[in-house]
Every structure is written in C-alpha cells, then in structure tokens.
Amino acid sequence: MDHFLYKGGVLHAEDVPVAEIAAQVGTPFYLYSTATLERHFKLLDEALCGMEHLVCYAMKAASNQAILKTLAALGAGMDVVSGGEYLRAKAAGVPGDKIVFSGVGKTEGEMRLALEGGVRQFNVESEPEMEVLSAVAVSMGLRAPITVRVNPDVDAKTHAKIATGKSENKFGIPIARARDVYAQAAALPGLEVIGIDVHIGSQLTDLEPFRQAYRKVAELTEILRADGHDIRRLDLGGGLGIPYTQSNEAPPLPTDYGAMISEELGHLGCEVEIEPGRLIAGNAGIMVSQVIYVKSGEGRDFLILDGAMNDLIRPAMYDAHHDIVPVVQPAPGTEQQPYDIVGPVCESGDTFAKQRMMPPLKAGDLVAFRGAGAYGAVMSSEYNTRALIPEVLVHQHQFAVIRARPTFDEMINRDTIPEWL
Template structure:
C-alpha cells in the first residue's frame, strides 16, 4: 500500500495534488511520501517484533538524506556498501552500532574510516579482504567484528543482473569452504568472528529461494558452533520484491517472510539482521514528467516526455516495468503508445505499446514505484540536470535535493592551463 491515490479526478500524494507540486517545482521530479516510508518500515519491523531483530535499511536503494533520516527516526539502522553511504547514514542520524558494511571492494581507507566509527559489523566477502581488514585493524589498535558473506549457490529466480547468490556471482565466499575460512579468521589479530551473512539477490517474488538458502546457512551456523565459533548474528540480507505492475505477480508479504525466517532459523537464537531497501522505498516514490510532444510515427504513436533514461534507467538497463498513469484522470478509451524520453538513444524508452488514455503536450504523467534505484542511479548524460527530489509530509512538502543549474554542472569541468593559452 502507498499514499498515492486519486481524488476528484486528480492524483494526490498524501494531502497534496501532484499537479500543484509540479507547478511549483517544475518537471521532471521525484516525489516521495513520508507516510508510505513510515508504514513500510512499521509493517516490516512489526513482523519481527518478538525477535532480537535489527532492520538495516539498504542505503543504495535511495541515498537521499531526508529518506534515510525518516527511516532512522523510526529506528532503522543502515546497510552500506561504501564510505560515502556510511557518511550519509551517520549524518542522517543512524547510530554506528546499527550499521553493517557490505560490498566486495572495501579499500584500506574505507576500512579505517569504518573502524573509527565503531560499526556493528563488517560483512567480509573474500579472503584477501579478511587479511587486509586484520592488518588495518591491528595497525589502528581496533578490533573488527565480522561476518562472512556466504554464497550459498542458490538461484534467486530473479533478473540475472540482480541475482547475487549463485556460485558464478562475484559475491561472498563459497559455502563449501566456509568452515575453513572461519578457522583462518579466528586466528587473525584484530578480528572478532561474530556472525554469518548472505544476500541472494533483489526483487525476489517467492519465498522458496530464501528458504533454501536459509536452511543451508542454518546448518552452517550449527557446524561453525561445533567448531568453537561464537555465532551470535545472522544477517539475512534483503531482496524481498515489490509489485511493479498492478495486475502482475504479487510478492510475499513481510509477515509471511518473517514467519518463514522464524520457522527455518529461529531456533538458532541469533540476532537477526534484515537489509530491505526496495521494499521500504520503492513504492514510496514516483517520477513525475510532462508530455513534450505527441508524435505520429509510421505505425505507432509516441508520447515524448521531458524525463529520460538518465533520470530513471531501470527500463533501459533491466527492461523493468513501471506503471505509468496520467496525473489527471480521463474517461477516454486508452490507446497504445511508445512512451519515450528526449535522450539520443533508442534505449531511452520507458514502455512500448503501453495502453494509456490519450494525452497532449503539457499533460503530466507519473511513473509509479520509482522510489528505489531511480534518483540514486541518475546521471547528467546529454548534460541534462539531475532532477529534483521532493518529500511530502501530510499537507506540506520540501525540496530535498534541488535541480542544479547548467552552470553547476558545467562548472565542475576544469580547463587545463595549456588550453587557456
């Protein structure tokens, strides 16, 4: 459920008309709903209410400070994959004791920064990373609490580009070698073995892959404890999907997911860490765009928008579906359109043959489920300014990232001295 709906024939976000925000801010822009963010957090946290549980928001899904702080104020921790994301989380008020640090390529500088903050856990992804972390921690007189990210070789049955738990993926250490690698970690200075971590992919729409992976990890924890390791933290990653298409497949509810977690690994007595990202923010955001032209092609019609693939790359990169709706409702019969942007790429296409009520230049459309991997993956390709982000709270809104000027963008370039002569 989200808080984007229609009343009197117009789309609202909470207590505001989308068209009202568009008139003030200009298009295109991202718009997020505070009520939706809070509701999604509570639905997930309530599902695990009877457990030793920490929800660490996967910051990569949407890195805006206002979004992170909205969730942090509810009690969320953070799952980060870079020093930059960690700095964002800390500045937004996330306690270091609620931060887990994931990612396959942590540098020496990033490790040193994280050790200085006193974070909950490093999710270590390789033996070279382990050796480097031991060396950095020892040199700083620190101890790094770690879990190894285990690759359980489980097919997440999701898009190939966001599947992370198969043997051929770059993530984690092989589950078949885990006991050997944990034994090595236990002997290293500056390392405290405390957990096990896994994350098999994103946008999963069924529980079976999770359950298969969790059973494998549960057995591993029992084996590690038999080897003498004190395993107290079980980080299950994220990955639970959201419905992008109204009539499409419905992913499992957080409550069903939580019940499966309790049934499969609840007996282990571990602190459970979950890292949802898309589930919290995906349906809490829309991308609002304006029709620039309606073009009659040889055998199709095009709606040409002022938003482009550089603003929302998911359809171009993943062939992802986003529901696209007129901001003002119409009784006219839908017609098929190719909905495209202005970038000089055929791939700058949001939908092909999509049925939508006839529109004209100046009309507004909203792309739903754009709160995750939207603004955070945007670029200035074609020297197009990053679009603003807006957060709505009841009957008020704030611009939480302004649209940069052309001077802001071009001014980042530096002309070398020899070209100024």
C-alpha cells in the same frame, strides 16, 4: 499499498496534489511519501517481532538524507556499501553501532573510516579482504566485528543482473568452503567473528529461494558453533520484491517472510538482521514527467517526455516495468490507445515502454511512473548535460525539495580547464 491516490480526479501524494508540486518545482522530479516509507518499515519491523532483530535499510535504494532521517527516527539501522554511503548515514544522525558495512570491494580507506566512526559489523566477502581488514584494525589497536558472506548457490529466480546467490556470482565465498574461511578469520588478530551473512538477490517474488538459503545458513551455524565459533548474529540480506504492476501476482507479505525466518532460524537463538531497500523505498516514490510532444510514427504513436533514461535508467538497464499513469484521472470509460513512451536522450535505449495502453494524452499533460522510489534517483546521471532532477518529500499536507535541480552554470563550472588551454 502506497499513498499516491486519486482524489477529486487528480493524483495526490498523501494530501498534496501532484500537479501543485509540479507547478512549483518543474518537471521531471522524484516524489516520495513519508507515510509510505514509515508504513513499509513498520511492517517489516513488526514481522520480526518476537526475535531479537534489527532492520537495516539498504541505502543504495534511495540515499537522500531526508529519507534516512525519516527511517532512523523509527529505529532503522543502515546497510552501506561505500565510504560515501557510510558518511551519508552518519550525517543523517545514524550511530555507528547501527551501520552494517557490506560490499565486495571495500578499500583500506573505507575500512579505516568505519572503524574510526564506529560500525556494527563488516560483512566480508573474501579471504584477501579479511587479511586487509585485520591489518587495518591491528594498526588502529582495534578488532573489527565481522560476518562472512556465504554464497549458498541458490537460484533466486530473478533478473540475472540482480541475482547474487549463485556460484557464478561475484559475491561472497562458496558455502562449501565456509569452515576453512571461518578458521582463517578466527586466526587473524584484528577480527572478531560474530556471525554469518547471506544475500541471494533482489526483487524476489517467492519465499522458496529464501527458505533454501536460510536452511543452509542454519546448518552452517550449527557446524561453525561446533567448531568453536561464537555465531550470534545472522545477516539475511534483503531482496523481497514489490509489485511493479497493478495486475501481476503480489509478492509475499512481510508477515509471511517474518514467519518463514522464525520457522527456519528461530531455534538458533541468534539476533537477526535484514537489509531491505526496494521493499521500503520502491513504492514510496514516483517520478513525475511532462509530455513534450505526441509524435505519429510509422504504425505507432510516441509520447515524448521531458524525463529520460538518465533520470530513470531501470527500463533501459533491466528491461524493468513501471506502471505509468496520468496525473489527471481519465473519465470512466475513456478509450485507451497504445503509445511508445520515450525520453529526449539521443539513444534508442531511451525508451520507457513500447505499445503501452494509455488514455489519449497531449503536450503539457503530466504522467507519473509508479514504483520509482528505489534505484531511481540514486542511479541517475547528467548524461547529455541534463541536470539531475529534484527530489521532493511529502509529509501529510506539506512538501519540501530535498535535492534541488542544479543550474547549468553549476554543472559546467565543475569542469576545470588546463592552463595550456
């Protein structure tokens, strides 16, 4: 469920007409609903009720500080994968003991940054990383709390570019080698082993891959405890999918996910962390764009929008589907027609949908891309010297621009001309 609904024939974000925001902000832009962000977080938090737990929002999904502060106010922790994300979380007021530092390529500088500012744990992914982290911690007179990310070799049955839990993926250490790696970690003076980390992929629509992975984690927990390790925290990653279309089968409910976690891992007495990103932010955001031209081609019509692949790259990168709806609701019984929906960037890949059935549209009409709150704004670029589009947050009847569109002068003046030119 989200809070982008038609009222009086016009799409609203909570209590604000989307067209009113477009008139003031200009198109294209991202638009987020506070009520949806809050609802999704609370559903996940309540799903783990009865277990000691922390929901750590995966910032890579959408990292605007206004979104972070909204979630932090509800008690969310943060999952970060870079020094920049760590600093964003801190700037949003998130305490270090609620920040989990993930990522396969942490640098010494990032490790030092997090140790100085406080960190809940590092999810380490290799023996070389453990050695470097230990050396950095020792040089600071500290011990770094760690989990080791294990790769359970479980097929998440998701898109190949967002699968992370199979043996050929770059993430984590093979679960078959876990005992040896944990023994190495325990022997390093700058590390404190506190748990296990696992994450098998993103946009999962079935609980069975999670169940397979978590059973392996449960078995490993018992083995490592028998080896003398104090395994008291299980970081289960994120990955639960969202419905990107109104017609496809709905992914599992957070309550079912929570029940499965309790069933598979509750007997271990461990604190549980989950790291949802898409599930919180995905349907909490839309991208609003305007039709520039309707162009008739050879056997097909094109809707050419002012939004482009640099603004929302998921369709070009992942062949991702987004429902695209008119901001003005068509009259009942309006006959639809197929359009190729494209942007103005000089790439054939700048195509959002092919032969998508839509009501008749004309230049100046507004459309909204649903499910665009995750991996939309954070993956955008200034390709073709196109400005990063604004981000807007709605709260009931209010809205605020939370990232402004830069001017072309601001963009161009970032360049530095060498003195010989």
